[in-house]
Amino acid sequence: MESGFFCEKCGMIKARCICGKSSTKRRIYTKISKPNISEIKKSYPNVDEEIVENFPFSEPRNGQFEIITRIKDAIDNGYRYIILEAGTGTGKSAIATTLANIYQPAYILTMTKQLQSQYAIEFGYPMVKGRGNFTCRDSNFDDRCDSGTCQTVPSTQNFVCDFGITKSPFEEGNFAFNDAHGTPIYFRSNERCNYWNQKSRAVESDITLMNYDYALLELAYVQHFGKRSLMILDEAHNIEDKLMRRMELSLSNKMLEKDVKKSIPRSMLKFQDPKEWIIFIQSLYQDYKDISLTKMPKNKADRINRTKLRLSELMTNLEENPKNWVVDGSDGGITFKPLKIDVYANDRLFRHADVCLFMSATILDQDLFCKWLGIRPEEVYFLGIKSNFPASERPVHLKTVGPMSQRAIKRTAPKTIPILEKIIEHHKYEKGLIHTHNYKCQQYIMKQIKDKRLIDHKSTDREYKLRLFEKSKDPLVLVSPSMSEGVDLPYEKCQFQVIYKIPFPYLGDQQIKNRKAQDPKWYAYKTVMTLLQAYGRGMRAEDDYCETYILDGNIKMLFNNRLYKSLVPEFFKEAIVRD
Template sequence: MFNEDDVIQVYRSLLSNLGYTPRFTQEDAIKRVTQALNDYDDVILESPTGSGKSVIAMVFAKYISDTLEGNSFLLTPRKELQDQYSESFSDNVFVFKGAANYPCHLGISSGIPDADCGPTAQCAKGGFGGRNYGCCIGTPLAEVDFPLGPVPLNTQDLDSEKVYCNYLYNRHLALQSEILVMNFALFLSHVNYTGIFHKRSLLVLDEAHRCEEWLVSFAGVKLNEDRLKRLVPDLDIQSLSQYIEAVADDDPLGSAFMKDWLGSELLKIRKIAEIMEKTGGRPSDIHYLLSDVIPGLSLMNSSLDHTKWVGDRVEIISKGFKNKIVSYNFSPVFVDKFAKYMLLNKAPKRLFMSATILDSRAFSKSLGIEEHAFVRIASEFPAENRPFIISNTIGSLAYPKRTDEKMAKVTKEICDIVEHHSDCKGIIHTQSYKATNIISNALKENSTTRDRVITHLSGARRLNMFKEYTEREDNPVFITPSFTEGVDLKFDLARFQIMVFVPYASISDKRVKVRIGLGGWPWYNWLTALSIMQTYGRIVRDVEDTGVTYALDERFTDFISRHNSLFPDWFTEAVEYYE
């Protein structure tokens, strides 16, 4: 199916058009993946930061379209990565996003301010209640004759006869595209529930180490107590607490109870949704039942016999609201039984790419993949440019040992490191807002570091403060519990970083706790190694780049030693110890 010479020709032609020259390591990786795709349906590529995974993805997608006359899905977890593909390969890919990313013409054509493009849009573009409109003046989608050019955004350019829905027009183009870039959540929604997108020849998944996480999130269901009681007054939602307690107590009768509950209550929800569709209920409520509640509960109902689910009752008191918001949240412990029909069968060939697969057997098992090829690429970055220095001066920072005296030692060491790197930017990974606050206060009390501190004590301020960090030129230090993935701190954006604690997943998380109880310690250790490697990869993003990672928790030494097989050689060769 894949001819190596032809694939390499596509690679060299693509690089020539981009103004790049071929790289031996990249070309070797492409040859190995080519052979693997001929032998296996599932190929897992572990390729370090800076090795050009996006180019590799594009080579095989272009080969599929140019040589085999097929088409491809290219999935990323984040919109930012979609934009990177669009900027780098604008002539080859089409990027499709969710409705909220497209300006709505309704406001322009009718004078309605801030027209919403979503389930509550007045054009009812979502098709609720049979109103499947393709444009703002109400032309049914089946009769829409889409123009060839881009949809006009200016009032003077609008055709008074046909004002096309920007979102639907882009979806129309996405359906015709040969290489379609989408984020994972949007892809799962469309290929599983709307029936709009169909199978393609190749499925490429970037940052694939998060596949299980994406599937858990997609399969999970959140039930808003007040909203459901308003829409379905006789719904017995409070009884869900019994199932949550049964799972916590490892009571085998919990699943039987949940199946009985779903058998009666899911029927009530479906009947209400049907009535609302026929009588013209509020679109946002219909969307909530049809797109969020019913699919999630239906999946749970069909899988309880072979998959364990965990639940939680969450109470949130929001500012400005007198009453608390109560939500019942459920998620599957495993997704291997879902992955085949939700993800894997959307293309006959699948290429999973990440800098941090680490254990291909654990990865493939989590997705129910029976046979696969694993291709691991070594880093081209010199080890001396990216040292991982473990400090053994503080000792273990396991939670019970985080005394005030121990944390004083931690903050003293951090102040020393920040002072040592007075001429460059850096980032400190804390894992919790409590630790963030302690470390921030310590640095602010130090006369030589106080003016360099940038931090956030809530998720709402996270992106704004990070933007300030990137724009400031006085060598600030960014202190955060939540930037271990998805940020590219190359060159002067960060010359050092500090990992305060070993990033173990919290065993207070019910899903993690249940998974461990079912023999999941190897999985838990794999998750920890993934987090270490992802954090390590935030800095030193180019072969000419340099940066130092400091690990303060003595447990890093023990973890890396005991689980050495999880880490690639190019990482362990960079590990150093500081007494």
């Protein structure tokens, strides 16, 4: 075993990070030494040597080599898209790592920076994050790189950062990377900017970790990274949401008045037909084109350029496909949102690799998944792996009080309190998680149940409260509307959970309302997917145990309504306990 540090500032994993003497947060990691390949070959003589040699651990989990073999065969047979639906416990990260090693250069995309860091810690790959995650070496005030001197000083001052990058080498050995266009980039000195140093390592690495938000910005706009052989997209059921959010464009009166001395006429805020906005958007685009950037700080100039580019894209989209867009207006401004992203997904993401591997525990329906992402079924190889978690170790108890919909919740919510109190008392020595789906339900529970075991959070301190909950040895109960995904709570970290409210997408959002009207199956899909993701937070291994309670009577819809029923997988149905 090899021990060292994972530096959250510079992204390095080694005995001593590049930050040198500068103060930095470091986290001890354990890197598994190279497995004994000859021993694995003896144990698995029928497995391709290339798979064995690139597998990261000394022993595979049950079925891992078979999954990797089938995916490798599909890639070698010319499939461009591979979909792997496999539950927690399959070891998808080891599968991803093996395939990335075989088909490098590769990208591995994760939903969050936290998951990105987990991959980096476990497998040692370089990751790339935005400027806001790094401390500026040119500042004496511990500024982040997104507010450092190179970003905030006007271009007229001709500031040159000694730690930054240039297109001209100053001495041999200061090469940083070649960008996507083949242009060589160099460092100005041997002492390197923390942000650019981690990015240069990531660009030059054969395997790079990115989170989706960074990847969608970097690959489509910045373009320092080139096309790679393989892109592994973890938690792939969320790709559509990520692309929708990236393509949204919000225009606030406050921003417009500051940038171009304009505001949106109040009479226009009622316009819901996207075609009615085309002329106004064209006018705004011209206003942004006319802005002089010469005296602006770089970060502001970059924002202006991004806004200009986004306005240009929006003009094209509204002109070519206005029915695919919705307009959400308020007193403070306007937001344009796409209804579907099937025609955009390839250009924005998938074209940056020869082969895309989608991994998720909740694909649910591969045909719908492909349809919504604009993927042609004939290019897809689908592999579904059944859950190996015994149903008896992950029971689902239906303790319903009636529907918890917006119209009925005032009547049914009071009935939930005595049931919650009984559940909490029954698990008085165990930690638990209550999924509320929204902050209103969270605060209702916190006001009604005066128990010191219960803790909640705000949107601003979610990560802090989650860490507090995970590390505590007390039997805490975390009440949250936002822990259904990206949270790993095995064994004693969570031994019971409550689905307080079925997670129907919010119909007060015009985008969701219009999409449901166009495609009711999509709305059902999003509901079932979010429910199943929440269900999986506390059951993380074959020998784990976690009980789940459902209080919302709308759960019956998932078993009785045709649209929902077809999406609910057997592994969830078999866990239902008829109390």
